[in-house]
Amino acid sequence: MPKTKKTVYLDYAATTPVDPQVLKAMLPYFSIRFGNSMSLHALGQEAKSALEQSRKQIANIIGAKTSEIVFTGSASESNNLAIKGVAFANKDRGQHIIISAIEHPCIMQSAAFLEKHAGFTITRLKVDKFGQVSPADVAKAITKETILVSIMHANNEFGTIEPIAKIGQICRDKGVLFHTDASQTFGKLLIDVNKMGIDLLTASSHKIYGPKGAACLYIRSGIGIEPILHGGSQEFNRRASTVNVPAIVGFAKAATIYVKRMATENKRLTSLRDKLIKGVLSRISRSRLNGHPKLRLANNANFSFDFVEGESIILSLDALGIAASTGSACSSDKLEPSHALLAIGLRIEQAHGSLRLTLGRWTTEKDINYVLKVLPKVINNLRRISPFKK
Amino acid sequence: MPLLYSSKVMKHFLNPKNMGKIKNADGIGKVGNLTCGDVMWLYIKVGKNKSGKEIIKDIKFETFGCVAALATSSAITELAKGQTLDKALKINRAEIVKSLGGLPLIKIHCSVLAADALEEAIYDYLKKNKKEIPLELQKKHEISLKSKESIEHRYHDWTNLEEKIHKKKN
Numbered sequence: 001m002p003k004t005k006k007t008v009y010l011d012y013a014a015t016t017p018v019d020p021q022v023l024k025a026m027l028p029y030f031s032i033r034f035g036n037s038m039s040l041h042a043l044g045q046e047a048k049s050a051l052e053q054s055r056k057q058i059a060n061i062i063g064a065k066t067s068e069i070v071f072t073g074s075a076s077e078s079n080n081l082a083i084k085g086v087a088f089a090n091k092d093r094g095q096h097i098i099i100s101a102i103e104h105p106c107i108m109q110s111a112a113f114l115e116k117h118a119g120f121t122i123t124r125l126k127v128d129k130f131g132q133v134s135p136a137d138v139a140k141a142i143t144k145e146t147i148l149v150s151i152m153h154a155n156n157e158f159g160t161i162e163p164i165a166k167i168g169q170i171c172r173d174k175g176v177l178f179h180t181d182a183s184q185t186f187g188k189l190l191i192d193v194n195k196m197g198i199d200l201l202t203a204s205s206h207k208i209y210g211p212k213g214a215a216c217l218y219i220r221s222g223i224g225i226e227p228i229l230h231g232g233s234q235e236f237n238r239r240a241s242t243v244n245v246p247a248i249v250g251f252a253k254a255a256t257i258y259v260k261r262m263a264t265e266n267k268r269l270t271s272l273r274d275k276l277i278k279g280v281l282s283r284i285s286r287s288r289l290n291g292h293p294k295l296r297l298a299n300n301a302n303f304s305f306d307f308v309e310g311e312s313i314i315l316s317l318d319a320l321g322i323a324a325s326t327g328s329a330c331s332s333d334k335l336e337p338s339h340a341l342l343a344i345g346l347r348i349e350q351a352h353g354s355l356r357l358t359l360g361r362w363t364t365e366k367d368i369n370y371v372l373k374v375l376p377k378v379i380n381n382l383r384r385i386s387p388f389k390k
Numbered sequence: 391m392p393l394l395y396s397s398k399v400m401k402h403f404l405n406p407k408n409m410g411k412i413k414n415a416d417g418i419g420k421v422g423n424l425t426c427g428d429v430m431w432l433y434i435k436v437g438k439n440k441s442g443k444e445i446i447k448d449i450k451f452e453t454f455g456c457v458a459a460l461a462t463s464s465a466i467t468e469l470a471k472g473q474t475l476d477k478a479l480k481i482n483r484a485e486i487v488k489s490l491g492g493l494p495l496i497k498i499h500c501s502v503l504a505a506d507a508l509e510e511a512i513y514d515y516l517k518k519n520k521k522e523i524p525l526e527l528q529k530k531h532e533i534s535l536k537s538k539e540s541i542e543h544r545y546h547d548w549t550n551l552e553e554k555i556h557k558k559k560n
Contacts, residue, residue, distance in 0.1 A: 307548065309428070311456035312403070315394070319404060330456030333496060335426045349545060352427050352454075385409050385460060387420075387431040387452035388548040 012360030019209035029246035054252035075204035076106035078217040083110035089224035096145035130292040131160035158291030159300025168197025187258035210254030214247035269298040396491035408467035417515030422541030428455030432507040458497035462504040
């Protein structure tokens with residue numbers, strides 16, 4: 001693995017390194033097979049063929065048809081396309097959209113955009129203390145005006161897995177479109193768009209050891225969607241832009257590799273994660289686990305520590321060679337704490353002291369032992385400086 | 391390696407100077423930032439220099455906050471220690487930022503917090519000792535007071551907890 005010198009990388013939910021096999025698969029498409037997939041000559045058709053092969057691989061993973069996969073430049077773009085594209089194409093049927101209070105900012109902001117500029121009504125469903133959306137709440141919130149429900153498959157901050165199959169069923173019964181943001185789960189959890197009643201699904205490449213700059217939106221056949229990028233006829237007229245063939249080839253390769261390893265990798269990560277959670281909670285007083293104790297991503301641990309602030313924790317850990325992240329206000333450009341942590345009932349000061357550790361392919365038991373050794377010291381040090389003592 | 395903060399900031403953060411509490415402090419400044427939630431408590435002990443002027447003989451801080459908040463706290467204690475009260479009151483955010491080799495733009499408010507904490511500590515000393523309070527300091531104190539109430543409300547549970555522990559010890 002391209003492991004940077006001695007860093008214990010525990011921020012795999014932010015991004016992952018590109019798998020060397022993936023990189024190898026991508027390289028020819030930067031140079032010798034550089035053609036534009038829209039060109040009619042052999043070089044163009046070679047790129048086109050790689051693109052379609054990749055589309056097939058991605059479609060297979062979620063039980064979709066190839067014509068239902070639209071490649072985009074990022075999961076944020078896919079989510080923007082899903083929310084705005086469906087809204088604009090279906091606004092005559094109704095102008096109400098349901099999301100949850102813990103969606104990624106790209107969903108929250110797309111919905112807020114429609115609310116502000118296009119007269120849509122948005123319902124933001126509350127979650128329970130573990131971060132789960134109640135399917136019954138979804139059913140209750142659906143009105144005659146509702147055209148779309150968008151609930152993420154798993155939360156990016158605290159890892160709670162949402163009951164999307166149940167929600168999909170409810171949406172199907174009520175004739176409402178259902179979108180799920182599967183950025184944190186695609187390739188890692190089994191997804192069958194037909195069995196789970198999913199009409200639109202966002203998947204990302206750089207969370208599964210693929211390159212940045214590639215993602216996709218699954219759009220069930222027959223669903224009307226207005227493009228948000230206008231221009232050429234790429235991607236079935238749904239996303240104008242020269243196709244980023246190397247990144248898409250890498251995305252498909254990465255997904256194929258991840259799916260093969262899914263079961264063993266989930267088992268390994270769950271065991272490391274549980275060791276980490278148990279170790280942190282038993283070693284550090286006034287600490288708590290955020291998110292669901294069981295129904296959570298195999299690689300996600302999210303804690304809050306009273307009396308200390310997250311950015312200070314992150315940079316203390318960074319100085320010790322550990323890369324992690326936080327939902328503290330101090331780490332955000334808007335100086336606001338994570339909306340998702342507040343939505344699960346954390347007070348501002350608790351969100352302030354949050355720490356997310358996300359594991360991945362190159363995380364070892366030794367890494368976890370190292371964290372368990374140094375994290376209590378880091379927290380104690382910061383608590384000694386804090387006016388609020390234990 | 392590119393970093394978020396200057397090496398001086400990181401030095402203060404990783405090895406803070408004058409950290410802790412002064413028992414029987416002559417003045418205490420407790421301030422907080424409502425937007426980000428950071429809290430800074432500054433303690434001063436006042437003495438006299440050779441020419442009989444009042445100086446900050448000792449100064450310590452306790453801070454709940456980000457790297458910039460901790461570093462500015464540490465930096466202001468170094469800037470203020472040994473200074474006459476008049477001079478200490480003149481320490482402003484620009485001076486603090488300069489002494490740290492700069493701060494990211496979004497963190498400038500942390501240096502304001504540190505300057506406010508020092509002013510509040512000096513105000514507290516002057517008030518307790520029934521000394522004359524400069525008009526400008528009085529005005530600043532009134533501004534700080536407003537945010538202080540909201541901060542105290544937010545951290546009510548944690549401060550109460552601390553008081554309880556102290557009572558037990560005594």
